[in-house]
Amino acid sequence: MILPYFVVIPLLAAFLISLISGKKDNWAIILAIISILSLLIISIVGFIHALDNNVLYELSDWDIPYTICLVMDSFTAFMLVIIHLIALTSLIFSISYIRHLSRSWKYYSLFLLLIAGMNGVVLTGDIFNLFVFMEIALFSAYALVAYGNRSEEFEASFKYAVMGSISSTLILIGVGITYSAFSTLTLGKIAEMVPETSPAVVNWLRAIFVVGFGLKAAIIPFHAWLPDAHSSAPAPISSMLSGVLIKALGVYVIIRLFFSVFGMPATFSILFKVLGSLSILVASFLAINQWDIKRLLAYSSISQIGFIVLALGIHTPLAVMGAVFHILNHAIFKGLLFYNSGSVEMYLGTRDLRKMGRLSKLMPVTSATAMIGTLSVSGMPIFNGFFSKLLIILAAIQAGATYSAIIAVLGSVLTLAYFLKFQRYGFLGNDEPSPEGPKVSLGMKTAMITLAVLCVLTSILIIPGIRENVLTPVVDDIINKAGYISLVLGG
Amino acid sequence: MIIYVLCFILLLVGLYGVLTKRDLIKIILSLSIMEYSANLFLILFAYRQDGVFAILSKGEQAAGMVDPLPQALVLTSIVIELGITAMLVALAVRLYQKYNTFDITKIRRLSG
Numbered sequence: 001m002i003l004p005y006f007v008v009i010p011l012l013a014a015f016l017i018s019l020i021s022g023k024k025d026n027w028a029i030i031l032a033i034i035s036i037l038s039l040l041i042i043s044i045v046g047f048i049h050a051l052d053n054n055v056l057y058e059l060s061d062w063d064i065p066y067t068i069c070l071v072m073d074s075f076t077a078f079m080l081v082i083i084h085l086i087a088l089t090s091l092i093f094s095i096s097y098i099r100h101l102s103r104s105w106k107y108y109s110l111f112l113l114l115i116a117g118m119n120g121v122v123l124t125g126d127i128f129n130l131f132v133f134m135e136i137a138l139f140s141a142y143a144l145v146a147y148g149n150r151s152e153e154f155e156a157s158f159k160y161a162v163m164g165s166i167s168s169t170l171i172l173i174g175v176g177i178t179y180s181a182f183s184t185l186t187l188g189k190i191a192e193m194v195p196e197t198s199p200a201v202v203n204w205l206r207a208i209f210v211v212g213f214g215l216k217a218a219i220i221p222f223h224a225w226l227p228d229a230h231s232s233a234p235a236p237i238s239s240m241l242s243g244v245l246i247k248a249l250g251v252y253v254i255i256r257l258f259f260s261v262f263g264m265p266a267t268f269s270i271l272f273k274v275l276g277s278l279s280i281l282v283a284s285f286l287a288i289n290q291w292d293i294k295r296l297l298a299y300s301s302i303s304q305i306g307f308i309v310l311a312l313g314i315h316t317p318l319a320v321m322g323a324v325f326h327i328l329n330h331a332i333f334k335g336l337l338f339y340n341s342g343s344v345e346m347y348l349g350t351r352d353l354r355k356m357g358r359l360s361k362l363m364p365v366t367s368a369t370a371m372i373g374t375l376s377v378s379g380m381p382i383f384n385g386f387f388s389k390l391l392i393i394l395a396a397i398q399a400g401a402t403y404s405a406i407i408a409v410l411g412s413v414l415t416l417a418y419f420l421k422f423q424r425y426g427f428l429g430n431d432e433p434s435p436e437g438p439k440v441s442l443g444m445k446t447a448m449i450t451l452a453v454l455c456v457l458t459s460i461l462i463i464p465g466i467r468e469n470v471l472t473p474v475v476d477d478i479i480n481k482a483g484y485i486s487l488v489l490g491g
Numbered sequence: 492m493i494i495y496v497l498c499f500i501l502l503l504v505g506l507y508g509v510l511t512k513r514d515l516i517k518i519i520l521s522l523s524i525m526e527y528s529a530n531l532f533l534i535l536f537a538y539r540q541d542g543v544f545a546i547l548s549k550g551e552q553a554a555g556m557v558d559p560l561p562q563a564l565v566l567t568s569i570v571i572e573l574g575i576t577a578m579l580v581a582l583a584v585r586l587y588q589k590y591n592t593f594d595i596t597k598i599r600r601l602s603g
Contacts (some may be wrong), residue, residue, distance in 0.1 A: 111528045117595060128564055135571045142578055151589035158582045165522050165575055172529045172568055173502075179561060180536040426523070 002042055003070040005079060005117040007036050007133075014112035021105040025098075028105035031093040032112060033091055039115070040084035047077035051473045054487050056125075064489060065184050069487060071125040072331040073477040078324065079122045079252055081462040082331050085454075087115055088244045089447040090328070092337050096441035100346055101148055112145075113140040114240065118248040125488055128175050128185050131168070134216075134249055135192040138164050141245060144388070145233045156225075156232035167215035174208040181205070188488025191261040191481060206262050210254070217250020219309055220327060222303050227286075231303065231351075232293035235342020238294060239335040242301040242388050251308055255323075260484040264315060272313030277407040284414035288421065293341045293351050296422060297334065300377065301319025302328045303411060310408060311392045316399050321475045322391030328458060329384040333376040336451035340370040343444050349436035353422070357429035365445045367427045369452040372421055376455040377418040383455055422456040495524045498535060501528035515583040519576060530565045537561035542559045 013035040017028045029201070049055070054073040055318075058064065072080075098107050117137025124130050141165070147159035175185070181201050182190045194202055215222040226246070258264045264470050280303050287299035302324070311323035343366045344359070345351050360367045374381035379390075389412055396405035461470050477483065505528060510522025537558035543551075546561035583593065590598050 054572060102538070128567075132567060132571070135575075137579065139574060142582075146582060146585070154582055154585045154589060155600060158579065161579050162509065162518060162522060165579075166506070166525065168575075169502075169525050169529045173532055174527075175564070176536050176561065178534040179564075181532075185560075317522065470572055484531065484590070 001004050001428065002046055003072055004059075005042065006039065006123055007116055007253075009039055010112040010116035010119065010462055012107045014116065017105050017109045017112070018160060023103075023104050025105045025108065027041070028108040029091075029095055031087075032108040035112065035305075036084060036088050036115065038143065039119075040081070041090055043077065043080040043084050045073060047074065049080050050074045051469070054477070054483075055110065065186055065189050067123040068129050069149040069186065069205060069264060069488065070123045071188075071189075071484075072123060073236075073484065073487065074473045075324070075477045076122050078328070078474050080119065080247060082328055083115065083118055083122070083244050083248060085332050086240060086335050087111075087337065089339075089450055090197040090240050091446035092233075092443050093238040093239075093342070094210075095443045096438075097342055097346060097444060098234065098442055100438060101234065102417075107147060108143070109138040111237075111240075111489055113137075114144065114245070119246065123254055124460060125187050126185050127178060127187055127190070130253065131171055131175055134171075134253075135168060135248060137245065138168070141237075141241060142231075143247040144171045144237045145229050145238065145241075148232070148234055156228035160225045160229040163215060163265070166211045167222075170208055170215075171212035174212060176194075176206060177201070177205055177208070185255070186488065187261050192439075194262055197262075197352055201231075201264055201268075203265075206258070208270055209257050209262075210268070211255070213250050214275070215250075217246050217254065217309075218302050219275045219305065220282050220302065221251075223283070225329050226299040228301060230298040231292060235294075235338050235345065238298075238342070241376075242338060243331040245300070246305060247308075247331065250303065251323075251327065253477060254309075255312065256313070258299050259320075259478050260481055269313050269315050271311055272405050273401065274313075276306045276310025276313055279303060279309060280398050280407055280411035281306075284411060284418065287414045287418040288414070291353050293344065293353055293356075293422070293426060294338070296353075296418060297337050297341060299329075299413065300337075300418065301334055303415065304377070306336070307389065307392055307411065309409065311395065312405055314330075314392075314395050314399050314404060316395055317394060317475055317479055318398060319395035320478055321471050322388055322395055323470060324474050324478070325384075325391060326388035326460065327422035329376070329388045329455075332451055332458060333373045333383075336369060336448060336455065337377065337382065339444065339448045339451070340366050340373060342363060343440045343448070346436050346437045347440055348433055350433075353425040354452070357425045357431040357433050358425045359433075360436060361438060362432065365448060369448040370427055371423070372452040372455050374419045378419045379412045382459060384458045384461075387459055391462075396467055460491050494531075494535060498528055498531050503529065513595050515586065515595060515598075516596070519579045519583065522579070523572070523576060526568075530568060533561040533565050533568075 050271045057070040058067045062068045117133050120133030142161045146153045185250035196417050218226040228241050283299045287296050290296040308323045311319040376385040379386045393408045505521045505525030536602035539557050545556040
């Protein structure tokens with residue numbers, strides 16, 4: 001059984017790094033890359049396997065309602081592939097970027113703990129276990145945000161930790177109410193018992209979990225921590241947080257709870273549409289206002305999460321496919337754009353768009369890949385962002401949700417607007433700025449080029465024939481609540 | 492019922508502290524109060540009228556015992572909260588070194 005290895009390998013590697021590395025970070029880098037690479041390979045193998053038959057792993061010899069179980073259906077495996085893909089490029093990018101801050105193995109140890117926590121959240125089939133893994137991931141995220149040792153970073157990390165703890169407390173209360181209403185913590189068993197339970201209790205639980213996990217996903221009324229935390233963290237960590245963490249801890253859990261466990265009644269479907277539309281519009285307007293390159297990208301993350309939440313509110317199979325595809329695409333292009341901002345920050349020593357200028361001569365690779373990322377995020381055809389936004393808009397029209405469709409179109413136009421600002425001032429300006437820091441290294445270029453190529457390559461997932469083999473099974477597993485219950489309880 | 496209401500008031504006291512206090516240490520303390528109330532909620536859910544502790548020995552009936560699972564959950568969550576509190580205190584110390592104050596209205600380099 002491969003499932004426990006997704007938690008065991010990064011956890012073991014994280015502590016092994018602290019034992020074997022002395023003052024230098026060479027062994028830490030090698031060990032971290034080996035473990036993430038092996039995890040990427042087994043997650044791809046696991047995804048291919050999970051397309052046909054889903055996997056259940058029980059952590060002890062007892063039967064299901066008493067033991068903790070790990071569940072892998074194709075949606076879980078899809079998330080695992082995304083996590084490890086971004087993690088691998090992020091590690092390759094980190095090597096020279098983090099050395100420019102400090103040469104320490106602690107970064108890699110925390111990084112692997114973050115991966116262990118996220119894998120646990122994605123895999124687990126037990127709601128309290130989910131809470132524990134979530135805390136592991138958040139704990140290392142707080143430390144990594146403060147890694148650069150500057151005063152803004154401590155401030156952002158403190159804010160993030162306080163907001164995160166409030167939502168975790170809320171989730172813990174939700175877990176307590178769940179246990180008192182259902183007398184079990186296994187998600188599959190809860191899903192089976194939901195129809196027999198009083199709707200009032202279930203609705204309260206849904207509300208608590210929307211707020212709790214909505215804060216982790218940074219949906220708009222709960223977004224205040226994200227721009228600070230994501231713009232203060234080191235660039236590879238920003239791309240991990242924006243690309244993967246808010247999805248694994250926020251969106252993934254919301255999808256799991258609302259589609260597989262508690263179900264989504266019409267009230268919550270409307271709530272999701274409203275929250276999604278708010279996120280898209282408000283965050284876009286806030287992003288237009290920003291001059292700090294990483295803050296602009298952080299606000300853009302909130303707005304793109306809005307698209308996913310809006311699609312979840314529409315609730316048809318096509319919309320869910322759009323949401324799942326957008327999760328993958330957003331991870332890829334937002335990861336890429338944060339790497340670009342990181343290399344600009346390292347080379348020029350500034351994050352202010354007004355102090356940048358014509359960078360195509362100074363940093364050809366960075367500006368070329370930034371252009372691809374921009375085209376992709378603003379939804380130009382042949383790049384992946386176009387297809388996922390198109391799916392969401394089409395699904396909205398098909399489901400008769402005209403307002404949602406209008407807001408999604410408006411959101412795409414606004415995305416184009418603030419990314420035009422990003423390009424115009426950041427990369428296509430008039431004056432040539434003078435470089436201050438070290439040159440962009442080969443590893444950083446490799447990470448950027450890999451993700452830029454993936455920006456184009458992942459659009460083939462939409463082609464009929466490939467779509468049926470990759471995205472459709474994922475959507476089926478999300479929609480099919482009875483399948484999840486029988487997977488967990490059938491043994 | 493009254494005891495649940497009191498526990499909820501404890502939660503609100505903590506939340507009030509987090510939202511209104513200006514001192515970093517007081518915010519951390521308020522956060523701890525919130526977390527204690529969450530733990531208390533879990534223990535209250537598990538309590539049974541006239542229940543005894545959940546250790547199965549000879550001559551004891553399992554039916555009369557309180558539910559031990561939430562107690563195990565609370566034990567785990569206390570450990571997590573200890574970690575979070577230590578982390579927050581460490582951050583507060585570093586913030587004090589950088590800014591020479593615990594007042595959050597003076598610690599504002601980030602905006603918007």
